[in-house]
Amino acid sequence: MDGARLSSDELKALVRTVPDFPQPGIQFRDITTLIGHSSGLASSVAHLADLARAGGAQKIAGMEARGFIFGAAVAVQLGIGFLPVRKPGKLPIEAMGIDYDLEYGTDRLEVDPGAIDELEDVVIVDDLIATGGTALATVHLLRQAGAIVDQALFVIDLPDLGGAQKLREAGVEVRALMQFDGE
Ligand code: AMP
Numbered sequence: 001m002d003g004a005r006l007s008s009d010e011l012k013a014l015v016r017t018v019p020d021f022p023q024p025g026i027q028f029r030d031i032t033t034l035i036g037h038s039s040g041l042a043s044s045v046a047h048l049a050d051l052a053r054a055g056g057a058q059k060i061a062g063m064e065a066r067g068f069i070f071g072a073a074v075a076v077q078l079g080i081g082f083l084p085v086r087k088p089g090k091l092p093i094e095a096m097g098i099d100y101d102l103e104y105g106t107d108r109l110e111v112d113p114g115a116i117d118e119l120e121d122v123v124i125v126d127d128l129i130a131t132g133g134t135a136l137a138t139v140h141l142l143r144q145a146g147a148i149v150d151q152a153l154f155v156i157d158l159p160d161l162g163g164a165q166k167l168r169e170a171g172v173e174v175r176a177l178m179q180f181d182g183e
Pocket of ligand 1: 026027028029030066126127128129130131132133134135163
């Protein structure tokens, strides 16, 4: 990486907060400004890669779409494979999927089961954990596919929404580069 690695506090200052998006009352933590900065993306990836390496990652899984940005870059840094966790109907093969509840309605995530080796240590990477619904569904899906999933990494944690705690209760160690309290 060219130049000094930015600290967590410096990275946090690069996140743009947009009130009332996508609906009233939500403080949207926008990483567009972080990844657009000359060393914001590289520094975030370097921090995440250190954590994934220490956790013994054999593969990185990232969730569509922002998890692809960070997760794929972490996989490159570690010289390991990347597994895209996709929205439904995107994979051209018979996918393995999981339905999960949203605040209103349900959603679904899918993976290529052939892309996961039995007992492979897969570390999850995403931009942000809020309620944890997406990450928890990913944990269950990857475990069903045969992976060992005991670590999840995020750029941003919103601890008051309880997602990180839910993951810990499911036996997953959760680390984030920064957190925003109160949301
Ligand atoms: P959740 O399943 O509630 O943990 O949220 C899953 C995804 O929704 C995250 O990966 C984020 O991309 C997005 N998200 C949820 N809340 C926010 C927020 N306040 N700001 C930005 N993105 C969010």
